[in-house]
Amino acid sequence: MKQFAQLLETLALTPSRNRKIEALADYFTKTPDPDRGYALAVMTGALSFAHVKPARLKEVVLAEVDPHLFALSYDYVGDLGETIALIWPHKGGTRALPALTDLIELLNTTPKAKIADLIAELLTSAEINERWALVKLATGGLRIGVSERLAKTALAEMSGKDLKDIEEIWHGIKMPYSELFA
Amino acid sequence: MAQVIDRNLHIRRIDTYVDPLVPRERAIVTHGHADHARPGHKKVLATPDTIAIMQTRYGPDCAGSFQAVPFGEPITIDEVTITLFPAGHILGSAQVLIEQDGQRVVVTGDYKRLPDTTAQPFELVKCNLLVTEATFGLPVFQHPHPSQEIARLLKSLNDHSDRAHVIGAYALGKAQRVIALLREAGFDAPIYLHGAMIRLCDLYIERGIGLGELRHATEASKAEMAGAVVIAPPSALKDRWSRRLPDPVLAMASGWMSVKQRARQRGVELPLVISDHVDWPELTQTVTETEAETIWVTHGREEALVYHCEQQGLKAEPLNIQGYEDEAEEQ
Structure with a gap:
């Protein structure tokens, strides 16, 4: 999760398209299957969780933070995910988060009644950047400036394939897309 | 208690203002940032470092006269006792304790509680009325x-050794602190300065703050700046000035x-x-630890x-002082 959080931050803050592609290609090269495939799914918005919605996350936070102070903070920051990541009492990364694939599995399989506890536990374990990535992952709506097209270009770059070939494979396969990286 | 000081930070009995924004007969200046230290007062009381900073920025005659008061040394005028305590914000920055008729009022100015070797460390002062910032x-x-944060900077320097790292930092306080932090972390290469930084860095060095080898960025070759750290005012980041650096990482x-x-927008x-200001946990911790019954909030959020203080059963009100919108952070 650490590497994925780092990648999301780099993508969010790097204005240059070429550097975004470079960062993506580098991540895809260094990260094993199926983590890299899931990362791709997250970034292109292909993933969602039945029991994890922005309103759910907000509930979890409001159990910890005064609602009025949360409202003032949200007004100021302007982005729900980022407000949640910043306002959660920092404990400074108490425990390593699971790998991306395991994390997605956890979010998918935890029963609805237990999801709030899981989210609270993950938020407390995470370092600040991981917490931001975690909230982004859980709520979708990444807004980090990565289009499907950009991701495909990065894949073409790392595999040496044609962009056209990548697009052809893309349509015929399912998450976590191991054929794409082959 | 309002008789000791009013909401314009006017100490009535001695007709003296704290950090006045317009020229006054008598002023106590908490620190050298331009939104707190203005030129043109008749008499200024401040720490020796703050006076040196004001004179460097505005000229030796920027006030009619100066009274240098070291930290912790009480001065009594007409039964009002003034004592300055370190605020930890920048070099020489002070909190002002005003004692009159058994009442204690503290005006914090800007302050922080995290360590900073370029500023005298914050001291907690108990009081009845706390006048605090809330940036x-x-x-x-x-x-x-x-x-x-310095570890992240060093990692980036290591990962992008061909790129200059230009760090936007306010010329007074933040620039010197970043340099000192780099030195503490063992970074001993020369650090390059934008012209706007030089005078105040020299002043810090003169006053005993070691900053290691500093060079003028304008006198360095492009090749020399690859992998180098450059400190510039935030306004220079997106300016033509930083375009002549080798493929700069904007920090x-x-x-x-x-x-x-916010980072993205910029x-x-x-x-x-x-940051040279207290964060939320430190701010609320300070409110509690001073044991003040009344809290006035000068500027910021x-x-x-105010809401938090009221929840704790304290009296609190905003002063909405215009003009303290912190130049150090907003620029």
């Missing part, structure tokens, strides 16, 4: 330890940089959350802090 007065502001040292949205690739 980062929202619970989303939880500043990391500065050594963590910025500020408490606002915790908000990614085109900052490497946000360094290094007043609403949240």
Whole structure:
């Protein structure tokens, strides 16, 4: 999760398209299957969780933070995910988060009644950047400036394939897309 | 208690203002930033460092006369006792304790409680009325330890050794602190300065703050700057000035940089959350520890802090002082 959080931050803050592609290609090269495939799914918005919605996350936070102070903070920051990541009492990364694939599995399989506890536990374990990535992952709506097209270009770059070939494979396969990286 | 000081920070019995924004007969100046230290007062009382900073910025005659008061040394005028205590914000920055008729009022000026070798460390002063800033007065502001942020900078320098790293930092206080933090972390290469930084860095060195080898960025070759650290005012980041550097990584040292949205808007690739103000946990901790019954909030995100104090059973109100919108962080 650490590497994925780092990648999301780099993508969010790097204005240059070429550097975004470079960062993506580098991540895809260094990260094993199926983590890299899931990362791709997250970034292109292909993933969602039945029991994890922005309103759910907000509930979890409001159990910890005064609602009025949360409202003032949200007004100021302007982005729900980022407000949640910043306002959660920092404990400074108490425990390593699971790998991306395991994390997605956890979010998918935890029963609805237990999801709030899981989210609270993950938020407390995470370092600040991981917490931001975690909230982004859980709520979708990444807004980090990565289009499907950009991701495909990065894949073409790392595999040496044609962009056209990548697009052809893309349509015929399912998450976590191991054929794409082959 | 309002008889000791009013909401314009006027100490009535001795007709003296704290950090007045317009020229006054008598002023107590908490620190050298331009939104607190203005030229043109008749008499200024401040720490020796603050007076030196004012004279460097505005000229030796920027006030009619100066009274230098060291930290912890009480001065009594007409039964009002004034004592300055370190605020930890920048070199020489002070909190003002005003004692009159058994009442204690503290005006914090700007302050922080995380370590900083370029400023005298914050001292907690108990009082009845606490007049505090609230620049980062929202619970989303939880500043990391500065050594963590410097570690991220050093990692980036290591990962992009062909790129100059230009760090936007305010010329008074933040610039010197970032340099000192780099030195503490063992970074001993020359650090390059934008012209706007030089005078105040020289002043810090003169006053005993070691900053290692500093060079003028304008006198360095492009090749020399690859992998180098350059410190410039935030306004120079997106300016033509930084375009002549080799493929620069734009960094910025500020408490606002915790908000990614904000870093993005400013085109900052490497946000360094290094703040010279208290964050929310320190702010609320200070309110509690001073044991003050009444809290006035001079500037910043007043609403949240006032609400928090009221929740704790304290009297609190915002002063909405215009003009303290912190230049050090906003520029």
